[in-house]
Amino acid sequence: MVKARQDFVLYLDKSGNPLPYKEGDPLGEARKVSVKKGKEVPSEVLNLVFYNIPDYLDLKYKNNDIVISKELEVELKKIPKKSKKQEKYTKESLLEVLAKKGFKALKLIGKKFNVTDRSSKRLIKEILNAQ
Numbered sequence: 001m002v003k004a005r006q007d008f009v010l011y012l013d014k015s016g017n018p019l020p021y022k023e024g025d026p027l028g029e030a031r032k033v034s035v036k037k038g039k040e041v042p043s044e045v046l047n048l049v050f051y052n053i054p055d056y057l058d059l060k061y062k063n064n065d066i067v068i069s070k071e072l073e074v075e076l077k078k079i080p081k082k083s084k085k086q087e088k089y090t091k092e093s094l095l096e097v098l099a100k101k102g103f104k105a106l107k108l109i110g111k112k113f114n115v116t117d118r119s120s121k122r123l124i125k126e127i128l129n130a131q
Contacts, residue, residue, distance in 0.1 A: 002041050002050075002072060005058040009034040010045055018048060088131060094124045 011021040011030045019030050033045055041049060041057060049056050060069075089109065098106050098120055110116055110123050113130035117123040 002046060003058045004035045004037055004039055004041055005056060007035065007037050008049075008053075008056050010048070012045070016044060016048070018052075089127060091124060091128060094127060098124070 010033045011019045011027070012033060013019050014029055021027075021030065033042060035041055035045075035056075038058075094106065094109070097109065103120055106120060106123055106127075107116065110127050113127055115123065115126040115130050117126055
């Protein structure tokens with residue numbers, strides 16, 4: 001439906017949220033979505049690109065406003081937003097997890113934010129900073 005105005009590459013996490021990526025970084029759980037100029041933009045990234053970087057898309061403009069056709073409007077509405085709000089943790093809730101479920105459960109929470117530590121106190125501090 002919508003074609004790319006230029007070549008671009010996006011790196012997405014499992015939920016479809018964009019990730020910062022520098023050449024040479026390990027991909028980990030990220031996946032790469034590359035689109036060539038003139039090719040159709042995949043529906044999984046259309047909303048993301050349309051609302052954040054519309055210059056990548058070959059769109060029609062009138063008086064510096066994007067002209068949204070009926071087809072594009074339908075396409076944008078039918079794509080579900082994948083991103084879920086991540087739970088915010090407080091120091092008290094993390095201490096409660098540590099007390100009830102142990103250090104392994106705390107490490108799993110830390111893994112969500114890509115932080116690790118051997119000390120529970122430092123791990124809690126790192127999780128709070130990473131949010």
